[in-house]
Amino acid sequence: MSGTNRNNPALKGGPAVVLVDPQLGQNIGMVARAMLNCGLTDLRLVRPRDGWPSREAAAAASGADEVLDRVQLFETTADAVADLQRLYATSARPRGMVKTVVSPREAASAMAGLAAASVGVLFGPERSGLVNDDLALADAVIAVPLNPAFASLNLAQAVLLVGYEWFQAAHPVPESRLEVNDAALATRADLINFFERLERALDETGFLFPPEKRPGMVRNLRNLFGRIAMTEPEVNTLHGIVSALRQGKRHAGEGDPD
């Protein structure tokens, strides 16, 4: 599952991820994995505590070498963001500054609309978060709306949520789809044919009784089976079930004193 595809044109233009004073190499590796999950490859490190490259990062990246191979190192946050035209900072807490605060979803929407510009997101060190001087470099702060009683995310999870929202904004997908596994969906004629077959069978057994209730019962049954959105093979299966049950009835009837 950890393939690389450097030529995927759908994955261009995502924000740079800038980790300021990251501590554990393992966390940097997990960030790289989360980034590549979301199609992001521009990872920048400001003063990684345990040095770079990092064996722990490579182990934790689970194959996201494409990100680790391109890592850029910087001495200061200002150097790391110098080429960026729009910059967000992430912070869980208000910091006593006048600052625009946005959700990851709004930031992602704005970033996706800035496809021609270079954008980036700052993430602070694991324990303490970004210092105010770094927050002051950013245009706006991203705060993730979460359980206020338990809002602390680890670094890779914070990167994942921002990257996930960017991917959703940049690559809209149709919301719901029926996975049909190469089968054709049944036509209305297929469905009506089955409905009528079922109703004939039920008429024979006396199920659709009394006659004055039959129309309503038929409508309810059609609504019930119609909700399934069946494929052709599934309609055939239901035909088979009706046949099998009818035969069962006949067999049962043969030995049944009723």
Added chain:
Amino acid sequence: MSGTNRNNPALKGGPAVVLVDPQLGQNIGMVARAMLNCGLTDLRLVRPRDGWPSREAAAAASGADEVLDRVQLFETTADAVADLQRLYATSARPRGMVKTVVSPREAASAMAGLAAASVGVLFGPERSGLVNDDLALADAVIAVPLNPAFASLNLAQAVLLVGYEWFQAAHPVPESRLEVNDAALATRADLINFFERLERALDETGFLFPPEKRPGMVRNLRNLFGRIAMTEPEVNTLHGIVSALRQGKRHAGEGDPD
């Protein structure tokens, strides 16, 4: 940051998280943490490989004891979901079954609309994912739209994304807000007063020249500073800057042969 708040009424009604055949206790702990981040507390385990309770889970949960303390254990997936009225399964891959596939966002929206019903989400074991018999128990499959070349998420990250979407759907927040740190926003009168002060100072220096261009230059400056959405203290700071710069000009002029 790992406080508990058992009485938060905003966090009721979230889906149960059902882990089928989870392997590592550490992953179960990280799932518990991600759940509580998203206000979810109903964790159900089907046949955890390394037994339960788990010291590794407790260590990885980073204080999400509220979730671990309530874990329920089950022998079968069917037992674990018996009381649920709506069930989703998570899967990264098509499985050769006819199944409705939804995004986490659509599933979350549907779940938030089912507040009165009990809902749940199935997650498979770390390496292999859910077996088809478990998928067949679910109403629909949640597939997370991610980089198709690198889509594999770890268990806690998959739970985090589903939980995050649920939290967003259940607790809508205003998208953008200015964090003003208890300061009052400036009124229009404050702004106009500053604009006129600045323009007088610039007139004195000859900056707003020639006269026929002055109206356009003034409009541009007002648009520039108006974009800031300032607080009262910030307007006062700008007044101070204008004063300081004017004094500097005067001082520079005293020693300047021009």
